[in-house]
Amino acid sequence: MSVPTPTTATTPGAARLHAAFARAAQQGRAAFIPFMTAGYPTAEGFPAVADALLARADILEVGIPYSDPLGDGPTIQRASEQALGGGTSTRHTLRLVRDLRARHDTPIVIMTYVNPIYAVGPREFMRLAQEAGVDGLILPDLPPDQDLEIADLAAEHGIAVTFLIAPTSTPERVKLVAEACTGFLYAVSVTGVTGAREGSALGEVPAMLALARQYARVPVAVGFGVNDAQTAHQVAQVADGVVVGSAFINAVRNGQDVGALAASIADGCHKG
Amino acid sequence: MSLTLPTYPQPDGRGRFGRFGGRYVPETLIPALDELERAYAAAKVDPEYLNELDRLLRDFVGRPSGLYLAERLTAHAGGAKIYLKREDQNYTGAHKINNCLAQALLARRMGKQRVVAETGAGQHGVASATAAALLGLDCVVYMGAEDIRRQELNVFRMKLLGAEVRAVTSGTSTLKDATNEAIRDWVTNVRDTFYILGSVVGPHPYPAMVRDFQSVIGEEVKVQHQALEGRPVPDAIVACVGGGSNAIGIFAPFAYLPEGERPRLIGTEAAGEGVDSGRHAASVAGGRVGVLHGAMMYLLNDDEGQIVPPHSISAGLDYPGIGPEHCLYSETGVAEYVPVTDAQAMDALQLCTRLEGIIPALETAHALHHAVELARTMRPDQTVVVNLSGRGDKDVAEVMRLLSLPAGQSSTPGTLHARPEVQA
Numbered sequence: 001m002s003v004p005t006p007t008t009a010t011t012p013g014a015a016r017l018h019a020a021f022a023r024a025a026q027q028g029r030a031a032f033i034p035f036m037t038a039g040y041p042t043a044e045g046f047p048a049v050a051d052a053l054l055a056r057a058d059i060l061e062v063g064i065p066y067s068d069p070l071g072d073g074p075t076i077q078r079a080s081e082q083a084l085g086g087g088t089s090t091r092h093t094l095r096l097v098r099d100l101r102a103r104h105d106t107p108i109v110i111m112t113y114v115n116p117i118y119a120v121g122p123r124e125f126m127r128l129a130q131e132a133g134v135d136g137l138i139l140p141d142l143p144p145d146q147d148l149e150i151a152d153l154a155a156e157h158g159i160a161v162t163f164l165i166a167p168t169s170t171p172e173r174v175k176l177v178a179e180a181c182t183g184f185l186y187a188v189s190v191t192g193v194t195g196a197r198e199g200s201a202l203g204e205v206p207a208m209l210a211l212a213r214q215y216a217r218v219p220v221a222v223g224f225g226v227n228d229a230q231t232a233h234q235v236a237q238v239a240d241g242v243v244v245g246s247a248f249i250n251a252v253r254n255g256q257d258v259g260a261l262a263a264s265i266a267d268g269c270h271k272g
Numbered sequence: 273m274s275l276t277l278p279t280y281p282q283p284d285g286r287g288r289f290g291r292f293g294g295r296y297v298p299e300t301l302i303p304a305l306d307e308l309e310r311a312y313a314a315a316k317v318d319p320e321y322l323n324e325l326d327r328l329l330r331d332f333v334g335r336p337s338g339l340y341l342a343e344r345l346t347a348h349a350g351g352a353k354i355y356l357k358r359e360d361q362n363y364t365g366a367h368k369i370n371n372c373l374a375q376a377l378l379a380r381r382m383g384k385q386r387v388v389a390e391t392g393a394g395q396h397g398v399a400s401a402t403a404a405a406l407l408g409l410d411c412v413v414y415m416g417a418e419d420i421r422r423q424e425l426n427v428f429r430m431k432l433l434g435a436e437v438r439a440v441t442s443g444t445s446t447l448k449d450a451t452n453e454a455i456r457d458w459v460t461n462v463r464d465t466f467y468i469l470g471s472v473v474g475p476h477p478y479p480a481m482v483r484d485f486q487s488v489i490g491e492e493v494k495v496q497h498q499a500l501e502g503r504p505v506p507d508a509i510v511a512c513v514g515g516g517s518n519a520i521g522i523f524a525p526f527a528y529l530p531e532g533e534r535p536r537l538i539g540t541e542a543a544g545e546g547v548d549s550g551r552h553a554a555s556v557a558g559g560r561v562g563v564l565h566g567a568m569m570y571l572l573n574d575d576e577g578q579i580v581p582p583h584s585i586s587a588g589l590d591y592p593g594i595g596p597e598h599c600l601y602s603e604t605g606v607a608e609y610v611p612v613t614d615a616q617a618m619d620a621l622q623l624c625t626r627l628e629g630i631i632p633a634l635e636t637a638h639a640l641h642h643a644v645e646l647a648r649t650m651r652p653d654q655t656v657v658v659n660l661s662g663r664g665d666k667d668v669a670e671v672m673r674l675l676s677l678p679a680g681q682s683s684t685p686g687t688l689h690a691r692p693e694v695q696a
Contacts, residue, residue: 066577066578067443068448068449068564068579070298070456070565071298074442081443084578090577113577114296115564115579118561118568119573119576120577141296141566142296143295143296143302146295165299166298166299166300168300168301168304168462168463169300170303173299177299188298188299188300191459193456
């Protein structure tokens with residue numbers, strides 16, 4: 001099965017991310033990449049949730065809560081609204097990450113819409129992110145050809161960038177996006193927004209990944225609609241990493257054991 | 273009406289108006305935007321498309337709309353002649369229908385059977401539902417729950433026209449949230465759905481395309497002003513700006529004239545309870561550059577990049593951003609943008625109604641307020657054209673509610689005004 005493409009890491013962040021994929025691959029797994037909205041369910045409660053995820057995560061994805069999250073479904077949007085209501089947004093998220101970083105070696109990537117970066121100022125944002133120990137950025141509303149400065153500034157601060165491809169992406173777009181990624185490539189499994197779906201299936205994912213691997217110099221992860229061990233297992237057969245988000249938000253909201261769910265999905269990430 | 277769509281020097285090849293605009297959207301949509309850009313470029317020079325659009329604008333919408341000399345408003349102001357460009361005469365009651373028919377025709381050409389739209393005041397929703405009914409397309413309109421309350425009649429109109437109206441309860445339950453939901457729907461159903469965007473906002477090519485479709489307003493003004501005044505270019509043009517489509521429609525045909533030949537172009541932003549109050553929708557006066565709904569523009573957002581909920585008496589202006597082309601006009605001085613408060617708009621609405629027998633939309637009333645103020649400062653041989661972007665039918669219930677509130681419960685004047693003084 002797939003093994004992460006050998007790469008020349010361009011930044012310390014990229015090196016750490018690639019090492020995490022490589023470790024998982026050596027163990028016959030896809031990397032398990034859980035997502036959690038910063039400051040959810042509360043600023044005080046977030047570290048415990050993050051700790052539970054970090055117990056099994058290969059990479060943790062932390063979302064900056066945002067008022068107008070175009071790419072997210074209702075689950076993550078509600079979590080964002082709750083976190084914003086509790087006072088967490090951009091700078092606070094980076095402080096929460098810095099605190100996690102003090103306790104954990106696991107790589108951490110930040111998912112953020114582009115407006116918070118512009119509002120803080122791209123250079124200042126990168127400085128704060130580097131200081132917090134952020135390894136990578138996932139930018140769901142920034143196609144790489146929109147802003148060439150952000151990726152450069154990230155690299156300057158040792159941070160890797162991840163852009164997204166979708167089932168609608170043409171081969172030209174896949175090539176452009178894949179070549180721009182320095183952390184990992186994020187393949188969106190379906191057209192649509194984030195969130196658990198009934199009957200999630202691989203569908204167009206294998207063909208999309210085959211195309212992506214022709215161009216990507218980095219590992220390829222799949223997300224959107226992965227919500228349990230079974231789906232994670234399916235995805236792990238073709239991807240280097242599996243991103244799971246809304247399922248954990250739902251678990252927190254419903255008072256379920258996040259650590260147990262993380263363990264179950266992480267186990268599902270075994271290949272074969 | 274000439275059977276061509278205009279061509280302007282902006283945006284650049286990357287969909288940017290200077291530093292504004294662009295395509296800040298999920299990658300899923302990029303191929304759809306490319307497809308739209310190609311389809312629009314082809315339609316724009318296709319006589320079949322242009323003939324059909326021309327026929328519908330003439331026979332269905334009722335274009336050209338009048339350019340009407342408002343004699344009593346002019347006398348009241350006591351300065352320049354005030355002309356009203358009567359987009360309120362359009363079928364469905366506002367300029368929105370120009371753009372909706374053009375986009376719906378494009379959707380049909382592209383083989384998309386389903387359209388989605390967002391709406392604030394309901395005018396764009398009604399226009400989208402109308403165009404969809406006419407062309408036999410399925411139509412879903414996203415509307416904030418708060419706006420549904422404010423615009424009950426338009427909600428019913430849309431349903432009567434066969435559209436499905438989906439209430440949006442996320443965020444502030446207004447236009448920006450309805451736009452988020454419409455874009456999400458489009459991301460999800462992008463392969464068979466066309467997004468009829470209602471203003472000169474959103475990712476490229478929407479700001480340019482919507483401008484082109486609305487430019488018919490300004491192009492007609494040239495011809496009509498020539499006939500009435502013996503010259504094609506008025507001295508000043510005033511239009512209200514939320515996202516900014518009616519304003520661009522009347523500005524763009526004049527905006528690229530050389531300096532010195534260009535009229536003063538003035539956009540009125542909704543200042544709500546005042547720009548300093550924090551309760552307004554004035555993106556130029558009270559915002560800073562940011563990204564929303566796929567474009568970089570002046571935007572109400574805080575220092576951490578969170579969108580600040582806008583406020584306006586008018587649901588149609590209640591939007592935290594302003595189209596990227598307006599941002600460029602503002603930055604380069606091609607147009608000016610001035611804030612007008614809720615209370616000033618309410619006064620202007622009553623003034624226009626009493627003096628001219630025309631009940632304007634609350635949006636339009638913002639422009640009317642400034643036009644009267646401006647005309648006062650100008651000579652009688654000069655002209656001010658106000659884009660009367662829509663009629664007030666949809667707002668009558670809300671206006672009635674606001675005018676019946678005891679003073680002090682609202683920022684809006686609580687009394688019906690006495691008949692205004694008209695100078696002889």
